[in-house]
Amino acid sequence: PDLFEAPDYYNLDDLLSEEHKLVRDAARQWVKRDVSPIIEEYAQKAEFPKQILGGLAEIGAFGPYIPEEYGGAGLDQISYGLIMQEIERGDSGVRSTASVQSSLVMYPIYTYGSEEQKKKYLPKLASGEMMGCFGLTEPNHGSNPSGMETKFKDKGDHYLLNGAKLWISNSPFADIAVVWAKNEEGRIHGLIVERGMEGFTTPETHNKWSLRASATGELIFDNVKVPKENLLPNKSGLGAPLGCLDSARYGISWGAIGAAMDCYDTALRYAKERVQFGKPIAATQLQQKKLAEMITEITKAQLLAFRLGQLKNEGRATTAQISMAKRNNVDMAIKIAREARQVLGGMGITGEYSIMRHMMNLESVITYEGTHDIHLLITGMDITGHSAFK
Ligand code: TGC
Ligand code: FAD
Numbered sequence: 001p002d003l004f005e006a007p008d009y010y011n012l013d014d015l016l017s018e019e020h021k022l023v024r025d026a027a028r029q030w031v032k033r034d035v036s037p038i039i040e041e042y043a044q045k046a047e048f049p050k051q052i053l054g055g056l057a058e059i060g061a062f063g064p065y066i067p068e069e070y071g072g073a074g075l076d077q078i079s080y081g082l083i084m085q086e087i088e089r090g091d092s093g094v095r096s097t098a099s100v101q102s103s104l105v106m107y108p109i110y111t112y113g114s115e116e117q118k119k120k121y122l123p124k125l126a127s128g129e130m131m132g133c134f135g136l137t138e139p140n141h142g143s144n145p146s147g148m149e150t151k152f153k154d155k156g157d158h159y160l161l162n163g164a165k166l167w168i169s170n171s172p173f174a175d176i177a178v179v180w181a182k183n184e185e186g187r188i189h190g191l192i193v194e195r196g197m198e199g200f201t202t203p204e205t206h207n208k209w210s211l212r213a214s215a216t217g218e219l220i221f222d223n224v225k226v227p228k229e230n231l232l233p234n235k236s237g238l239g240a241p242l243g244c245l246d247s248a249r250y251g252i253s254w255g256a257i258g259a260a261m262d263c264y265d266t267a268l269r270y271a272k273e274r275v276q277f278g279k280p281i282a283a284t285q286l287q288q289k290k291l292a293e294m295i296t297e298i299t300k301a302q303l304l305a306f307r308l309g310q311l312k313n314e315g316r317a318t319t320a321q322i323s324m325a326k327r328n329n330v331d332m333a334i335k336i337a338r339e340a341r342q343v344l345g346g347m348g349i350t351g352e353y354s355i356m357r358h359m360m361n362l363e364s365v366i367t368y369e370g371t372h373d374i375h376l377l378i379t380g381m382d383i384t385g386h387s388a389f390k
Helices: 018-044 050-058 077-090 092-112 115-127 239-273 285-312 319-343 345-349 355-365 372-386
Strands: 134-137 151-154 160-171 174-183 188-194 217-228
Touching: 018 050, 018 077, 018 092, 018 151, 050 092, 077 239, 077 285, 092 115, 092 134, 092 160, 092 174, 092 188, 092 239, 092 345, 115 188, 134 160, 151 174, 160 174, 160 188, 160 345, 174 217, 188 239, 188 319, 239 285, 239 319, 239 355, 319 345, 319 355, 319 372, 345 355
Parallel strands: 134 174
Antiparallel strands: 151 160, 160 217, 174 188
């Protein structure tokens, strides 16, 4: 078949609009043509395939829900989710690049930026001519970003920025970084730092066993002079970066379904073809149990993401609802990847199939954008009214 047949056990397609299906199918076709054939090689050599940036822009993956007047695709939240699902069916690292560009760079500039900043950066970010990254995490502050040490001082005609960020997706090649730092009063603000500013460097992080086709690095600020017009004027405090995370986490809740679908599809096909003891392994009860549980969990995750998308479209999705979906769906995907790998026996550990790559990628996805534990505690805080973080 020309297009990958995504599992749709509960006829979710009936709930999608024509536009949703068109957007999804265009992304699906592009992933099949331009990502799947090359991604294993790039993951093996631990390199981001930069040649796909134009294609990502064309399918609307850079700013799907940013209005067209700023170069975005002007789509709704369900289309955004479906694009993330299709990209992550190819590779979580490629989806990371799209998530960061859309939700962590374009979203804060669009939502907290001045009109001049929006006009200057958004169209170029949407076309992929300019790439961005998002600096929140620091060496000593991951789950607890409120303790960040990166800081800036008002020097009259500019700000002076000092500090360091770690684990930053796309940092090694990004043209700009949206950086979260404290002012002299300890208030968190977002600053747009541009490559080429003196004292700003972005060393790459090597030796990852996960997300190998995505470039990860540091952001180091050694007395960087940042022009005053590069401060995001319209929101400050920890809620500003956390608001961006809500958008990215929502996208990940769809993306993880894509990785799970690819693992399930591969395992199902393999189980039907692989003969042991004189019959396909798909005819054994144990393999059926694995496959039946996979499709059940994928279906539940699809319904969770779809309903969350409706709530997001209406502006009603809460942080805690988003946490539940991110946590559940990534956990679902990682468990499916582990089971699917076993269905393939020894073949499951090779790069001939995508499962082991998905499985290793998902080890990052379950940690970034708030760990599995942190999202559980966000749910706990929401239902009990007590914060376990204080
Ligand atoms: P807390 O006291 O709860 O909140 C501080 C202020 O923020 C407000 N707030 C939010 N606002 C908007 N959206 C949200 N999701 C918000 N959550 C909280 C809150 O109302 C409060 O406002 P105000 O006005 O009262 O001050 O903050 P806390 O310090 O107790 O921390 C809470 C906690 C632990 C949940 C939070 O720090 C957290 O989510 N930590 C996880 C950190 C994280 O997710 N980092 C991700 C880094 S980026 C990344 O991983 C990119 S990977 C990208 C890729 O490659 O795809
Ligand atoms: P820690 O916060 O040190 O957590 C270690 C362990 O302690 C975890 O299991 C955690 O769940 C647990 N823990 C922490 N606090 C509690 C608690 N209160 N109760 C119970 N358990 C707790 N960040 C960015 O800013 N931008 C990016 O682009 C970005 N990209 C990333 C790409 C990759 C590949 C990776 C791996 C990470 C990326 N991150 C990025 C960072 C990511 O968001 C952090 O790794 C994550 O938030 C966790 O922080 P940490 O690694 O410091 O772990």
